[in-house]
Amino acid sequence: MSSSADRVNSIQELVDIPVNVSVTSDPILRTEHLSRVVKEKVLVEDATFEVRTGEVLAIVGPSGSGKSSLLRLLNRLDEPTSGTVYVEGIDYRQIAPRELRRKLGLVNQRPYLFPGTVEQNLRFGPLQRGETLSQDAIERLLSRVGLKGYAGRNVANLSGGEAQRVSVARTLANSPLVLLLDEPTSALDETSKREVESAIQRIVREQGLTCILVTHDTAQAARLAERALVLEAGRVLRHGPISEVLHA
Amino acid sequence: MLKLFFSNQLYLVLTQALVAALAAMVVVMLARKRGIHLESETLVAMLRGIIQITAVGSILLLLLRAPRWTSALLLAGMIVAAGATSARRAKGMPGAFRVSAWSIAFGSGSVIALMTWLGVIDTAITSLVPVGSMLITNAMNTNGLALNRFRSDVLAHVGEIETALALGAEAKNSVSPYVQASFEASLIPAIDSIRSLGIVWIPGLMAGMLLSGARPVYAAIYQFVVLAMIFAASGLTSLVSTLLIRDGIFTTAQQLSLQPGR
Secondary structure, X not given: OXXXXXXXXXXXXXXXXXXXXXXXXXXXXXXXXEEEEEOOEEEEEEEEEEEEOOOEEEEEOOOOOOHHXXXXXXXXXXXXXXXXXXXXXXXXXXXXXXXXXXXXXXXXXXXXXXXXXXXXXXXXXXHHOOOOOOHHHHHHHHHHOOOOOOOOOEHHHOOHHHHHHHHHHHHHOXXXXXXXXXXXXXXXXXXXXXXXXXXXXXXXXXXXXXEEEEEOOHHHHHHHOOEEEEEEOOEEEEEEEHHHXXXX | OHHHHOOOHHHHHHHHHHHHHHHHHHHHHHHHHOOOOOHHXXXXXXXXXXXXXXXXXXXXXXXXXXXXXXXXXXXXXXXXHHHHHHHHHHOOOOOHHHHHHHHHXXXXXXXXXXXXXXXXXXXXXXXXXXXXXXXXXXHHHHHHHHHHHHHHHHHHOHHHHHHXXXXXXXXXXXXHHHHHHHHHHHOHHHHHHHHOEOOOEOOHHHHHHHHOOOOHHHHHHHHHHHXXXXXXXXXXXXXXXHHHHHHHOEOOOOOEOOOOOO
């Protein structure tokens, strides 16, 4: 069993930036015939796709097409009615839900920050596993989302864009394998949207983190992602390189 | 004034009931003018209430000669009925009846058993059943308030709860603020009852004891005893029910199953 000092060190290593991790051909996440039907309403139907290590995949489609439902299935906040997800080749039903959710970190459309300071929010995830983030790690996470020096601020005094970036940093504090972003800028004004986008770009570029971005904004998808998956009425309509998919 | 018109006791009591019911219906009509419709629910509740309490009064008359163990049977029946009544306040929550019945049984049952064993509650049916029913009724109300508050709080904070889950929190930790708030809110009536005892409120039991010739100090202290027992029974019930229902709103994969519109 590792000591708490070891665990603190492992967090420090994980939040250190491994620069320019390239996209590999190994799928870090693969869905197989993933479906969810609630009261005879099809939310997601037979979704089969894979995400490779280090890539950004955009899930695009009109409102109500099942984008957020699909992301909830990946984080296992909802249960598939059929099909499954493989994370690093392991059926995700064999992974403890709490560990799975740490590995596939979800950032919601609304940030839902817990009352208190920015620092307390960042500490939340690691604390659930009995781990403590050091002050250095907190500052590194905040500087990655462009909020250096915000640790002691009360979350009640943050703007929408700042709150969303804290939400991203809070998820990153869990050192996820894949970052799931559910319309992270849809509730923001244009300036805040650019700030959040640039924070995401910085994280992806510097850390080489695998991302799945749900967005209804195809221009944003083109700016941030290499590949896209188009959903319509819960079904995968097209799937491939962003330029081909969006201009098809 | 009614006594001037009715010399027959039965007619007098029935008229008193009718006048009290009319007063309640006036309030219902006033509410109706403000667009709040309570007519059918209130009418049915009052009819049920008068039939049930008259039936129980008649049964109690019969029970005066019944063996003592029958009071346990009666109290068990009351607990089941109380469970069904307060479960209605937790619409859509899985296992609400089971949780309510077990919580009320544990909360009021353990206080009744302990206090009867200690001799605080007399074992005679005429004492055990009415005092026991007071504890069960209050436990039922507290349980209903706790479940209702918990349900509203969870439905209003689905985003926060799922955010905590998504960050790797244990299901029970993700709803702990709402468990605590529900427990505290459910005990407000019981605490206020004790706080206002004798100043705002002279309870029926004490009034009854005074009318039957008991010394005021004894009647007052016994009323406090009953209210303290009510608090203990209600608190235990709420504690158990909020913990049991907390686990019931999550699936085995720690997914929140209580969702708006589901």
